[in-house]
Amino acid sequence: MxxxxxxxxxxxxxxxxxxxxxxxxxxxxxxxxxxxxxxxxxxxxxxxxxxxxxxxxxxxxxxxxxxxxxxxxxxxxxxxxxxxxMNMLSTDSVKKIMKLLEGEDVNAIIYRDGYDDVICTRMDQFIEGSMLRNSSLARKVVPEEMWAEPAGKVEVQYPADQQERILKLLKDNPDPAWITVGTFPGAVEFMDPAxxxxxxxxxxxxxxxxxxxxxxxxxxxxxxxxxxxxxxxxxxxxxxxxxxxxxxxxxxxxxxxxxxxxxxxxxxxxxxxxx
CATH class of the missing domain: 3.40.50.1000 (HAD superfamily/HAD-like)
Structure with a gap:
Protein backbone atom coordinates (compact mmCIF):
# COMPACT_ATOMS: atom_id res chain seq x y z
CA MET A 1 0.00 0.00 0.00
CA MET A 86 11.32 24.15 18.13
CA ASN A 87 11.46 27.84 17.22
CA MET A 88 9.97 29.44 20.31
CA LEU A 89 9.02 33.11 20.48
CA SER A 90 11.65 35.14 22.33
CA THR A 91 10.79 37.06 25.48
CA ASP A 92 11.18 40.32 23.52
CA SER A 93 8.72 39.09 20.89
CA VAL A 94 6.17 38.06 23.52
CA LYS A 95 6.48 41.47 25.17
CA LYS A 96 5.91 43.25 21.84
CA ILE A 97 2.84 41.09 21.20
CA MET A 98 1.42 41.89 24.62
CA LYS A 99 2.04 45.61 24.13
CA LEU A 100 0.33 45.46 20.73
CA LEU A 101 -2.77 43.91 22.34
CA GLU A 102 -2.84 46.29 25.28
CA GLY A 103 -6.30 47.77 25.78
CA GLU A 104 -8.02 45.27 23.47
CA ASP A 105 -10.85 42.97 24.56
CA VAL A 106 -8.73 39.81 24.39
CA ASN A 107 -7.43 37.02 26.55
CA ALA A 108 -3.79 36.13 25.88
CA ILE A 109 -2.82 32.56 26.76
CA ILE A 110 0.55 30.81 26.99
CA TYR A 111 1.16 27.12 27.70
CA ARG A 112 4.17 27.01 30.00
CA ASP A 113 4.07 23.24 30.58
CA GLY A 114 1.38 21.78 28.37
CA TYR A 115 -1.97 21.95 30.13
CA ASP A 116 -0.27 21.53 33.51
CA ASP A 117 0.63 25.23 33.65
CA VAL A 118 -1.44 27.59 31.52
CA ILE A 119 -1.06 31.32 32.13
CA CYS A 120 -3.56 33.89 30.88
CA THR A 121 -4.50 37.54 31.24
CA ARG A 122 -8.03 36.80 32.44
CA MET A 123 -10.20 33.91 33.55
CA ASP A 124 -13.12 33.68 31.13
CA GLN A 125 -15.51 31.15 29.61
CA PHE A 126 -12.90 29.84 27.18
CA ILE A 127 -10.39 29.13 29.96
CA GLU A 128 -13.06 27.62 32.18
CA GLY A 129 -14.21 25.41 29.29
CA SER A 130 -10.64 24.31 28.62
CA MET A 131 -10.18 23.47 32.30
CA LEU A 132 -13.22 21.21 32.10
CA ARG A 133 -12.35 19.58 28.75
CA ASN A 134 -8.62 19.20 29.25
CA SER A 135 -8.22 19.23 33.04
CA SER A 136 -6.07 22.31 32.49
CA LEU A 137 -4.32 24.02 35.39
CA ALA A 138 -4.75 27.69 34.50
CA ARG A 139 -3.89 30.86 36.36
CA LYS A 140 -4.28 34.56 35.71
CA VAL A 141 -1.00 36.48 35.78
CA VAL A 142 0.18 40.07 35.48
CA PRO A 143 1.31 41.06 31.96
CA GLU A 144 5.00 41.04 32.91
CA GLU A 145 4.87 37.33 33.69
CA MET A 146 3.65 36.60 30.16
CA TRP A 147 7.04 37.55 28.74
CA ALA A 148 9.20 36.18 31.54
CA GLU A 149 10.15 33.13 29.43
CA PRO A 150 10.20 32.20 25.72
CA ALA A 151 6.87 30.78 24.51
CA GLY A 152 5.88 28.21 21.93
CA LYS A 153 2.97 30.44 20.95
CA VAL A 154 0.73 33.21 22.24
CA GLU A 155 -2.90 32.20 21.80
CA VAL A 156 -5.36 35.08 21.73
CA GLN A 157 -9.09 34.65 22.28
CA TYR A 158 -11.64 37.43 21.74
CA PRO A 159 -15.41 37.91 21.27
CA ALA A 160 -16.61 37.11 17.76
CA ASP A 161 -17.79 40.67 17.25
CA GLN A 162 -14.16 41.82 17.65
CA GLN A 163 -12.93 39.71 14.73
CA GLU A 164 -12.72 42.51 12.17
CA ARG A 165 -11.07 44.89 14.63
CA ILE A 166 -8.42 42.38 15.75
CA LEU A 167 -7.60 41.28 12.20
CA LYS A 168 -7.19 44.92 11.13
CA LEU A 169 -4.91 45.56 14.11
CA LEU A 170 -2.70 42.64 13.06
CA LYS A 171 -2.72 43.66 9.40
CA ASP A 172 -1.71 47.23 10.29
CA ASN A 173 1.11 46.10 12.60
CA PRO A 174 3.13 43.34 10.89
CA ASP A 175 6.37 42.24 12.46
CA PRO A 176 9.06 39.90 11.10
CA ALA A 177 9.43 38.37 14.56
CA TRP A 178 6.12 36.52 14.30
CA ILE A 179 3.34 35.22 12.10
CA THR A 180 -0.33 35.01 13.01
CA VAL A 181 -2.66 32.15 12.14
CA GLY A 182 -6.40 31.90 12.66
CA THR A 183 -7.45 28.65 14.29
CA PHE A 184 -11.21 29.26 14.59
CA PRO A 185 -13.47 32.35 14.62
CA GLY A 186 -12.55 34.44 17.63
CA ALA A 187 -9.03 33.08 17.95
CA VAL A 188 -5.62 33.86 16.51
CA GLU A 189 -2.18 32.52 17.40
CA PHE A 190 1.20 34.27 17.29
CA MET A 191 4.13 32.01 16.43
CA ASP A 192 7.72 32.20 15.29
CA PRO A 193 7.78 32.46 11.47
CA ALA A 194 9.64 29.14 11.24
Missing part, protein backbone atom coordinates in the same frame (compact mmCIF):
# COMPACT_ATOMS: atom_id res chain seq x y z
CA UNK A 2 1.24 3.49 -0.90
CA UNK A 3 0.19 5.30 2.29
CA UNK A 4 2.56 4.88 5.24
CA UNK A 5 1.29 7.55 7.65
CA UNK A 6 -1.77 9.70 8.33
CA UNK A 7 -1.86 12.94 10.29
CA UNK A 8 -5.04 14.76 11.26
CA UNK A 9 -5.96 17.91 13.09
CA UNK A 10 -8.27 17.40 16.08
CA UNK A 11 -10.83 20.19 16.56
CA UNK A 12 -13.10 20.58 13.56
CA UNK A 13 -11.41 17.72 11.72
CA UNK A 14 -11.41 14.48 13.67
CA UNK A 15 -13.99 15.67 16.18
CA UNK A 16 -15.91 18.76 17.10
CA UNK A 17 -14.39 20.62 20.03
CA UNK A 18 -14.76 18.50 23.15
CA UNK A 19 -16.63 15.75 21.31
CA UNK A 20 -15.99 12.07 20.63
CA UNK A 21 -14.66 10.46 17.48
CA UNK A 22 -17.25 9.47 14.86
CA UNK A 23 -17.84 5.72 14.45
CA UNK A 24 -16.66 5.55 10.83
CA UNK A 25 -13.54 7.57 11.62
CA UNK A 26 -12.74 5.21 14.48
CA UNK A 27 -13.33 2.20 12.24
CA UNK A 28 -11.22 3.47 9.35
CA UNK A 29 -8.30 4.65 11.51
CA UNK A 30 -8.25 1.27 13.23
CA UNK A 31 -8.21 -0.61 9.92
CA UNK A 32 -5.39 1.58 8.59
CA UNK A 33 -3.33 1.12 11.75
CA UNK A 34 -3.80 -2.65 11.53
CA UNK A 35 -2.35 -2.43 8.01
CA UNK A 36 0.75 -0.72 9.38
CA UNK A 37 -0.13 2.91 8.70
CA UNK A 38 1.27 5.25 11.36
CA UNK A 39 -1.47 7.45 12.86
CA UNK A 40 -0.55 10.89 14.16
CA UNK A 41 -2.30 13.98 15.48
CA UNK A 42 -1.45 17.51 14.36
CA UNK A 43 -2.88 20.16 16.64
CA UNK A 44 -2.49 23.67 17.90
CA UNK A 45 -2.65 22.26 21.41
CA UNK A 46 0.56 21.70 23.35
CA UNK A 47 1.94 18.18 23.36
CA UNK A 48 1.40 16.52 26.72
CA UNK A 49 -0.08 13.34 28.17
CA UNK A 50 -3.64 14.57 27.57
CA UNK A 51 -3.13 14.38 23.81
CA UNK A 52 -1.93 10.78 23.98
CA UNK A 53 -4.79 9.89 26.33
CA UNK A 54 -7.29 10.78 23.61
CA UNK A 55 -6.73 7.36 22.06
CA UNK A 56 -8.21 5.80 25.18
CA UNK A 57 -10.98 8.36 25.53
CA UNK A 58 -11.97 7.71 21.91
CA UNK A 59 -11.83 3.96 22.58
CA UNK A 60 -9.24 3.36 19.88
CA UNK A 61 -7.49 -0.03 20.12
CA UNK A 62 -4.07 1.50 19.42
CA UNK A 63 -1.81 4.28 20.67
CA UNK A 64 -0.91 7.26 18.51
CA UNK A 65 2.44 6.99 16.74
CA UNK A 66 3.26 10.70 16.61
CA UNK A 67 2.00 14.12 17.62
CA UNK A 68 2.63 17.52 16.09
CA UNK A 69 1.72 20.07 18.77
CA UNK A 70 1.62 23.85 19.06
CA UNK A 71 0.98 24.14 15.32
CA UNK A 72 4.39 22.64 14.62
CA UNK A 73 6.39 23.93 17.57
CA UNK A 74 6.29 20.49 19.21
CA UNK A 75 7.07 17.10 17.66
CA UNK A 76 6.77 13.80 19.51
CA UNK A 77 7.50 10.46 17.86
CA UNK A 78 6.76 7.17 19.59
CA UNK A 79 10.00 5.56 20.71
CA UNK A 80 11.70 8.89 21.34
CA UNK A 81 12.21 9.91 24.96
CA UNK A 82 11.52 13.63 24.66
CA UNK A 83 9.19 15.96 22.82
CA UNK A 84 11.15 18.22 20.47
CA UNK A 85 10.42 21.93 21.07
CA UNK A 195 6.82 27.26 13.00
CA UNK A 196 4.17 25.43 11.00
CA UNK A 197 2.53 22.05 10.91
CA UNK A 198 4.12 21.62 7.50
CA UNK A 199 7.67 22.14 8.79
CA UNK A 200 7.03 19.66 11.61
CA UNK A 201 5.67 17.14 9.11
CA UNK A 202 8.86 17.54 7.05
CA UNK A 203 10.93 16.89 10.17
CA UNK A 204 8.83 13.81 10.96
CA UNK A 205 9.45 12.51 7.44
CA UNK A 206 13.19 13.11 7.74
CA UNK A 207 13.46 11.40 11.11
CA UNK A 208 11.30 8.37 10.28
CA UNK A 209 12.32 7.87 6.66
CA UNK A 210 8.69 7.98 5.52
CA UNK A 211 8.48 10.08 2.34
CA UNK A 212 6.12 13.05 2.46
CA UNK A 213 4.53 11.66 -0.70
CA UNK A 214 3.38 8.64 1.34
CA UNK A 215 1.62 10.69 4.04
CA UNK A 216 -2.09 11.57 4.17
CA UNK A 217 -3.15 14.72 6.03
CA UNK A 218 -6.54 16.04 7.11
CA UNK A 219 -7.30 19.56 8.37
CA UNK A 220 -9.89 22.30 8.36
CA UNK A 221 -8.37 25.68 9.27
CA UNK A 222 -5.61 28.02 8.12
CA UNK A 223 -3.07 26.56 10.55
CA UNK A 224 -3.42 23.24 8.68
CA UNK A 225 -2.60 24.66 5.23
CA UNK A 226 1.15 24.01 5.24
CA UNK A 227 0.63 20.43 6.42
CA UNK A 228 -1.91 19.76 3.66
CA UNK A 229 0.51 21.22 1.11
CA UNK A 230 3.47 19.14 2.32
CA UNK A 231 1.61 15.83 2.49
CA UNK A 232 1.26 13.48 -0.45
CA UNK A 233 -2.48 14.07 -0.25
CA UNK A 234 -3.91 17.03 1.66
CA UNK A 235 -7.61 16.78 2.48
CA UNK A 236 -9.74 19.61 3.87
CA UNK A 237 -13.00 19.01 5.70
CA UNK A 238 -16.19 20.36 4.10
CA UNK A 239 -16.53 22.69 7.12
CA UNK A 240 -13.03 24.09 6.56
CA UNK A 241 -12.05 27.68 5.87
CA UNK A 242 -12.00 28.94 2.28
CA UNK A 243 -8.18 29.34 2.18
CA UNK A 244 -7.71 25.79 3.51
CA UNK A 245 -10.08 24.34 0.93
CA UNK A 246 -8.22 26.21 -1.81
CA UNK A 247 -4.86 24.85 -0.62
CA UNK A 248 -6.01 21.23 -0.27
CA UNK A 249 -5.82 18.55 -2.94
CA UNK A 250 -9.43 17.60 -2.24
CA UNK A 251 -12.34 18.42 0.08
CA UNK A 252 -14.49 15.89 1.92
CA UNK A 253 -18.15 15.48 1.01
CA UNK A 254 -19.18 15.64 4.65
CA UNK A 255 -18.41 18.00 7.53
CA UNK A 256 -16.69 16.97 10.75
CA UNK A 257 -19.99 16.54 12.61
CA UNK A 258 -21.09 14.08 9.91
CA UNK A 259 -18.03 11.86 10.43
CA UNK A 260 -16.27 13.56 7.53
CA UNK A 261 -12.82 12.00 7.95
CA UNK A 262 -14.12 8.47 8.34
CA UNK A 263 -16.52 8.69 5.42
CA UNK A 264 -13.77 10.08 3.19
CA UNK A 265 -11.44 7.26 4.21
CA UNK A 266 -14.26 4.79 3.53
CA UNK A 267 -14.60 6.22 0.03
CA UNK A 268 -10.83 5.91 -0.52
CA UNK A 269 -10.99 2.30 0.67
CA UNK A 270 -13.83 1.55 -1.76
CA UNK A 271 -11.74 3.09 -4.55
CA UNK A 272 -8.91 0.68 -3.76
CA UNK A 273 -6.56 3.30 -2.28
CA UNK A 274 -5.64 1.05 0.65
CA UNK A 275 -5.10 -2.24 -1.17
Missing amino acids: KWKALFADIDGTLAEKGEILGPETKKQLTKLHEKGVKIGLATGRPMDRRILEKAGKWDLPFAFDAVIGLNGGDLWIRGEEETQH VSKGSALRLYAEQTGIPLSDILAFGDMDNDITMLQEAGLGICLANGSAPTKAAADTVTDFVCAEDGVGRHLQKMEQDGEFD
